[in-house]
Amino acid sequence: DADVTQTPRNRITKTGKRIMLECSQTKGHDRMYWYRQDPGLGLRLIYYSFDVKDINKGEISDGYSVSRQAQAKFSLSLESAIPNQTALYFCATSSSGGANEQFFGPGTRLTVL
Amino acid sequence: AQSVSQHNHHVILSEAASLELGCNYSYGGTVNLFWYVQYPGQHLQLLLKYFSGDPLVKGIKGFEAEFIKSKFSFNLRKPSVQWSDTAEYFCAVSAYSGGGADGLTFGKGTHLIIQP
Numbered sequence A: 001d002a003d004v005t006q007t008p009r010n011r012i013t014k015t016g017k018r019i020m021l022e023c024s025q026t027k028g029h030d031r032m033y034w035y036r037q038d039p040g041l042g043l044r045l046i047y048y049s050f051d052v053k054d055i056n057k058g059e060i061s062d063g064y065s066v067s068r069q070a071q072a073k074f075s076l077s078l079e080s081a082i083p084n085q086t087a088l089y090f091c092a093t094s095s096s097g098g099a100n101e102q103f104f105g106p107g108t109r110l111t112v113l
Numbered sequence B: 001a002q003s004v005s006q007h008n009h010h011v012i013l014s015e016a017a018s019l020e021l022g023c024n025y026s027y028g029g030t031v032n033l034f035w036y037v038q039y040p041g042q043h044l045q046l047l048l049k050y051f052s053g054d055p056l057v058k059g060i061k062g063f064e065a066e067f068i069k070s071k072f073s074f075n076l077r078k079p080s081v082q083w084s085d086t087a088e089y090f091c092a093v094s095a096y097s098g099g100g101a102d103g104l105t106f107g108k109g110t111h112l113i114i115q116p
Helices: none
Strands: A002-007 A010-014 A019-024 A033-039 A040-052 A056-057 A065-070 A073-078 A087-094 A108-112 B004-005 B009-015 B019-021 B023-026 B031-038 B045-050 B056-058 B064-069 B072-079 B087-095 B110-115
Touching: A002 A056, A002 A087, A010 A019, A019 A033, A019 A087, A019 A108, A019 B110, A033 A073, A040 A065, A040 A073, A040 B087, A056 B045, A073 A087, B004 B087, B019 B110, B023 B031, B023 B087, B031 B072, B045 B056, B045 B064, B045 B072
Parallel strands: A010 A108, B009 B110
Antiparallel strands: A002 A019, A019 A073, A033 A040, A033 A087, A040 A056, A065 A073, A087 A108, B004 B023, B019 B072, B023 B072, B031 B045, B031 B087, B056 B064, B064 B072, B087 B110
Protein backbone atom coordinates (compact mmCIF):
# COMPACT_ATOMS: atom_id res chain seq x y z
CA ASP A 1 0.00 0.00 0.00
CA ALA A 2 1.19 3.48 -0.83
CA ASP A 3 2.27 5.60 2.12
CA VAL A 4 1.13 8.88 0.57
CA THR A 5 -1.99 8.87 -1.58
CA GLN A 6 -3.60 11.61 -3.59
CA THR A 7 -7.08 11.89 -5.05
CA PRO A 8 -8.04 12.44 -7.75
CA ARG A 9 -5.09 11.44 -9.92
CA ASN A 10 -6.38 13.40 -12.88
CA ARG A 11 -8.93 16.18 -13.08
CA ILE A 12 -10.20 18.45 -15.81
CA THR A 13 -12.25 21.42 -14.73
CA LYS A 14 -13.44 24.75 -16.05
CA THR A 15 -12.41 28.27 -15.19
CA GLY A 16 -14.19 29.57 -12.11
CA LYS A 17 -14.97 26.16 -10.62
CA ARG A 18 -14.02 25.24 -7.08
CA ILE A 19 -11.90 22.15 -6.79
CA MET A 20 -10.35 20.22 -3.93
CA LEU A 21 -7.35 17.93 -4.08
CA GLU A 22 -6.89 15.51 -1.23
CA CYS A 23 -3.87 13.91 0.33
CA SER A 24 -3.69 11.14 2.90
CA GLN A 25 -0.69 9.51 4.52
CA THR A 26 -0.09 6.44 6.64
CA LYS A 27 3.49 7.28 7.58
CA GLY A 28 2.51 8.91 10.87
CA HIS A 29 4.33 12.10 9.90
CA ASP A 30 3.48 15.44 11.46
CA ARG A 31 4.43 17.59 8.52
CA MET A 32 2.65 17.79 5.20
CA TYR A 33 3.26 19.90 2.11
CA TRP A 34 1.67 20.85 -1.19
CA TYR A 35 3.80 21.61 -4.27
CA ARG A 36 3.01 22.29 -7.87
CA GLN A 37 5.23 21.22 -10.74
CA ASP A 38 5.38 23.10 -14.02
CA PRO A 39 7.61 22.18 -16.96
CA GLY A 40 10.93 23.98 -16.71
CA LEU A 41 10.14 25.43 -13.29
CA GLY A 42 10.67 22.46 -11.01
CA LEU A 43 8.52 22.16 -7.90
CA ARG A 44 7.31 25.16 -5.97
CA LEU A 45 5.88 25.12 -2.47
CA ILE A 46 2.28 26.23 -2.10
CA TYR A 47 1.47 25.55 1.57
CA TYR A 48 2.84 23.48 4.39
CA SER A 49 1.61 22.32 7.76
CA PHE A 50 3.68 21.25 10.75
CA ASP A 51 0.68 19.91 12.63
CA VAL A 52 -3.09 20.16 12.63
CA LYS A 53 -3.09 23.67 14.08
CA ASP A 54 -0.15 25.03 12.11
CA ILE A 55 -0.59 26.15 8.51
CA ASN A 56 1.98 28.20 6.62
CA LYS A 57 2.08 29.85 3.23
CA GLY A 58 4.73 28.80 0.81
CA GLU A 59 6.26 30.53 -2.18
CA ILE A 60 3.10 30.61 -4.33
CA SER A 61 0.02 30.48 -2.08
CA ASP A 62 -2.11 33.05 -3.91
CA GLY A 63 -5.26 31.47 -5.35
CA TYR A 64 -5.00 28.43 -3.08
CA SER A 65 -6.20 27.46 0.38
CA VAL A 66 -5.59 24.38 2.51
CA SER A 67 -7.18 22.44 5.31
CA ARG A 68 -5.49 20.03 7.71
CA GLN A 69 -8.43 17.94 8.80
CA ALA A 70 -6.34 15.47 10.77
CA GLN A 71 -2.71 14.49 11.14
CA ALA A 72 -3.08 12.16 8.19
CA LYS A 73 -5.06 14.42 5.84
CA PHE A 74 -4.14 17.66 4.10
CA SER A 75 -6.34 19.03 1.33
CA LEU A 76 -5.66 21.76 -1.20
CA SER A 77 -8.47 23.91 -2.60
CA LEU A 78 -8.71 26.16 -5.59
CA GLU A 79 -11.64 28.44 -4.82
CA SER A 80 -12.00 29.70 -8.38
CA ALA A 81 -9.77 27.82 -10.77
CA ILE A 82 -7.96 29.65 -13.57
CA PRO A 83 -6.05 28.21 -16.55
CA ASN A 84 -2.60 29.09 -15.21
CA GLN A 85 -3.27 26.72 -12.32
CA THR A 86 -3.00 23.87 -14.77
CA ALA A 87 -0.13 21.83 -13.36
CA LEU A 88 0.94 18.64 -11.64
CA TYR A 89 0.32 18.85 -7.89
CA PHE A 90 2.28 16.84 -5.36
CA CYS A 91 1.64 16.23 -1.71
CA ALA A 92 4.59 15.34 0.52
CA THR A 93 5.16 14.41 4.16
CA SER A 94 8.05 14.46 6.57
CA SER A 95 8.67 13.72 10.20
CA SER A 96 9.13 16.54 12.67
CA GLY A 97 12.59 15.53 13.78
CA GLY A 98 15.81 15.32 11.88
CA ALA A 99 16.54 16.81 8.54
CA ASN A 100 13.28 17.01 6.70
CA GLU A 101 13.53 14.22 4.16
CA GLN A 102 10.22 14.36 2.33
CA PHE A 103 8.16 11.55 0.86
CA PHE A 104 6.01 12.32 -2.13
CA GLY A 105 2.63 11.16 -3.31
CA PRO A 106 1.93 10.10 -6.91
CA GLY A 107 0.64 13.51 -7.98
CA THR A 108 -2.60 14.96 -9.32
CA ARG A 109 -2.66 16.24 -12.86
CA LEU A 110 -5.04 19.20 -12.98
CA THR A 111 -6.19 20.86 -16.17
CA VAL A 112 -8.20 24.08 -16.02
CA LEU A 113 -9.95 24.92 -19.28
CA ALA B 1 15.45 32.73 1.44
CA GLN B 2 17.42 29.99 -0.23
CA SER B 3 17.56 29.28 -3.96
CA VAL B 4 18.83 26.38 -6.03
CA SER B 5 20.38 26.50 -9.48
CA GLN B 6 20.79 23.49 -11.75
CA HIS B 7 23.14 24.25 -14.60
CA ASN B 8 21.83 21.94 -17.28
CA HIS B 9 18.18 21.68 -18.19
CA HIS B 10 18.65 18.93 -20.76
CA VAL B 11 21.44 16.37 -20.94
CA ILE B 12 21.78 13.60 -23.51
CA LEU B 13 24.32 10.84 -22.98
CA SER B 14 25.09 7.44 -24.39
CA GLU B 15 24.97 4.34 -22.23
CA ALA B 16 28.13 3.77 -20.17
CA ALA B 17 29.05 7.45 -20.27
CA SER B 18 29.88 9.22 -17.03
CA LEU B 19 27.41 11.69 -15.60
CA GLU B 20 27.79 14.84 -13.59
CA LEU B 21 24.85 17.16 -12.94
CA GLY B 22 25.63 20.48 -11.37
CA CYS B 23 23.74 22.03 -8.47
CA ASN B 24 24.50 25.23 -6.60
CA TYR B 25 22.52 26.76 -3.80
CA SER B 26 22.46 30.10 -2.08
CA TYR B 27 22.01 30.17 1.66
CA GLY B 28 24.43 31.26 4.32
CA GLY B 29 23.40 28.91 7.09
CA THR B 30 23.23 25.19 7.65
CA VAL B 31 21.46 23.30 4.93
CA ASN B 32 20.34 19.81 4.15
CA LEU B 33 20.74 18.80 0.52
CA PHE B 34 18.87 16.31 -1.58
CA TRP B 35 18.72 14.83 -5.03
CA TYR B 36 15.37 13.48 -6.17
CA VAL B 37 14.61 11.56 -9.34
CA GLN B 38 11.35 11.45 -11.25
CA TYR B 39 11.02 8.63 -13.76
CA PRO B 40 8.53 9.16 -16.59
CA GLY B 41 5.01 9.17 -15.24
CA GLN B 42 6.08 8.58 -11.66
CA HIS B 43 6.39 10.59 -8.48
CA LEU B 44 9.59 11.88 -6.96
CA GLN B 45 11.90 9.44 -5.26
CA LEU B 46 14.88 10.25 -3.08
CA LEU B 47 18.23 9.40 -4.65
CA LEU B 48 20.46 10.60 -1.86
CA LYS B 49 20.77 13.21 0.85
CA TYR B 50 23.37 15.11 2.80
CA PHE B 51 22.80 16.16 6.39
CA SER B 52 26.25 16.29 7.97
CA GLY B 53 29.52 14.37 8.17
CA ASP B 54 31.25 12.91 5.13
CA PRO B 55 30.65 15.31 2.25
CA LEU B 56 30.66 12.46 -0.25
CA VAL B 57 27.34 10.70 -0.03
CA LYS B 58 26.26 7.57 -1.82
CA GLY B 59 22.70 6.91 -2.87
CA ILE B 60 20.70 4.32 -4.68
CA LYS B 61 21.42 2.92 -8.12
CA GLY B 62 25.10 3.83 -8.08
CA PHE B 63 24.63 7.58 -7.71
CA GLU B 64 26.77 9.73 -5.48
CA ALA B 65 27.07 13.43 -4.72
CA GLU B 66 29.71 15.63 -3.17
CA PHE B 67 28.94 18.58 -0.93
CA ILE B 68 31.53 21.33 -1.34
CA LYS B 69 30.65 23.96 1.21
CA SER B 70 33.07 26.58 -0.09
CA LYS B 71 31.46 26.38 -3.52
CA PHE B 72 27.87 26.01 -2.29
CA SER B 73 27.64 23.00 -4.57
CA PHE B 74 26.15 19.53 -4.42
CA ASN B 75 26.86 17.88 -7.76
CA LEU B 76 25.42 14.50 -8.66
CA ARG B 77 27.62 11.88 -10.30
CA LYS B 78 27.42 8.40 -11.72
CA PRO B 79 30.42 6.73 -13.37
CA SER B 80 28.46 4.74 -15.96
CA VAL B 81 24.85 5.52 -16.84
CA GLN B 82 22.23 3.09 -18.07
CA TRP B 83 19.23 3.54 -20.32
CA SER B 84 17.01 3.16 -17.24
CA ASP B 85 18.51 6.34 -15.78
CA THR B 86 16.46 8.39 -18.22
CA ALA B 87 14.47 10.68 -15.92
CA GLU B 88 14.13 14.17 -14.50
CA TYR B 89 16.57 14.98 -11.69
CA PHE B 90 15.94 17.62 -9.06
CA CYS B 91 18.33 19.13 -6.59
CA ALA B 92 16.71 20.50 -3.43
CA VAL B 93 17.78 22.33 -0.32
CA SER B 94 16.21 22.63 3.09
CA ALA B 95 17.37 25.30 5.48
CA TYR B 96 17.89 23.60 8.82
CA SER B 97 17.03 25.56 11.90
CA GLY B 98 17.58 22.91 14.50
CA GLY B 99 13.93 22.42 15.19
CA GLY B 100 13.22 21.22 11.74
CA ALA B 101 12.87 23.01 8.48
CA ASP B 102 10.36 24.47 6.13
CA GLY B 103 9.48 23.02 2.75
CA LEU B 104 12.14 22.14 0.24
CA THR B 105 13.38 24.61 -2.34
CA PHE B 106 13.89 22.83 -5.65
CA GLY B 107 15.98 23.56 -8.66
CA LYS B 108 14.23 23.63 -12.01
CA GLY B 109 15.33 20.14 -12.84
CA THR B 110 17.56 18.43 -15.39
CA HIS B 111 16.00 16.20 -17.99
CA LEU B 112 18.43 13.36 -18.62
CA ILE B 113 18.07 11.18 -21.70
CA ILE B 114 20.25 8.10 -22.08
CA GLN B 115 20.56 6.78 -25.59
CA PRO B 116 21.12 3.03 -26.06
